Amino acid sequence: TGRGQGQRCARPAPSGPAGMEQAGPWRCAGRLRRGRARGQRTMPGGEAGHGGAVQRRLREAREELLSSPFWACSQRAIQESLSKCLEQGEETPGSMSEVLCSFENLQLEPSQQSVMKPSSHSGEPVFKSSHLRCVCYGIGSFSSCVISRYQLAFLLLLLEKLQIPKSQCYIFDPLFSELEIGVLNDLGVTVILENEEGKHHIHEVTIFYMIHCGKALYNNLLWSNWSIDALSKMIIIGNSFKGIEERLLARILERDYLYIAKVLKGTEEAAFPVHPQYMDIFNDTSIHWFPLQKLKELPPEAWQFQEEPVYQECDDLEIIRK
Helix, strand or coil: CECCCCCECCCCCCCCCCCCCCCCCEEEEEECCCCCEEEEECCCCCCCCCHHHHHHHHHHHHHHHHCCHHHHHHHHHHHHHHHHHHCCCCCCCHHHHHHHHHHHCCCCCCCCCCCCCCCCCCCCCCCCCCCCEEEEECCCCCCCCHHHHHHHHHHHHHHHHHCCCHHHEEEECCCCCHHHHHHHHHHCCEECCCCCCCCCCCCCCEEEEECCCCHHHHHHHHHHCCCHHHHCCEEEEEECHHHHHHHCCHHHHHHHCHHHHHHHHHCEEEECCCCHHHHHHHCCEEEEECCHHHHHCCCCHHHHCCCCCCCCCCCCCCCCCC
16 A cells, blocks of 8 residues: 555555545556555545545544444454553553553444544543554555545544544654645644654554554664563554565565564564455554563573664665655
């Protein structure tokens, strides 16, 4: 699917989500991960018309996702991984316990609250989630790409359900236009202005939302947090690490993406549910977290080598660099 950080926007299958535009030209978006040339759909009026139209389409995508069995199954899988991640260690901060309690009590019925507004009415649980953050890479050009739009709508829905303040969601894609940055600012999320290349170090529990990003982006993220403490506070929603291992020769994986290779034995992975309506949007997506006990069982030499990845021999880097 279409991304500045390694994704390309794929044309939705005929059975794609209801409400997707059925007419309009296509423009080339480059090579896909699987090597097939596909297209990115543009919308009438140039880039996407205007910000109000983009927000309306995001609301429509959000409402459709919220009423689908796919969302119910996906959020349950995320809940289970998040609960296990937060329960690690001898002590769980009180605010994290509140997160777990509130998440378990969330209602799955569609909310009347607009996706553009933070949830605040008294019918929903309210708690502080200052220790829970979210970082999103590679969402793509959501004003013109249907797949990107549904992925962003899913992210906004996830923030709402977890009650993560939108200001604590940091988002970046080098393909964002001025219009899209304006829409994101209106939504209240924090737009990262510098290309971090995935090198984002964390100190508190953070969900990384990285659907269909390039392998180097995951590898850079792991390198930036290459310690038991940091990895145990991280959840990655993105391409299946097991799938990456299966598709690459072991010597290529260890040469180009060493930190993915080293963390495999310290990873718990749960696949997103398979749903034909959202196959192109969330295919090959898994939730990854890193249990303390598994990380502690990795050999000592796994932690000794911590050189920054350079990718000198990598022929297909899949990310846009600084």
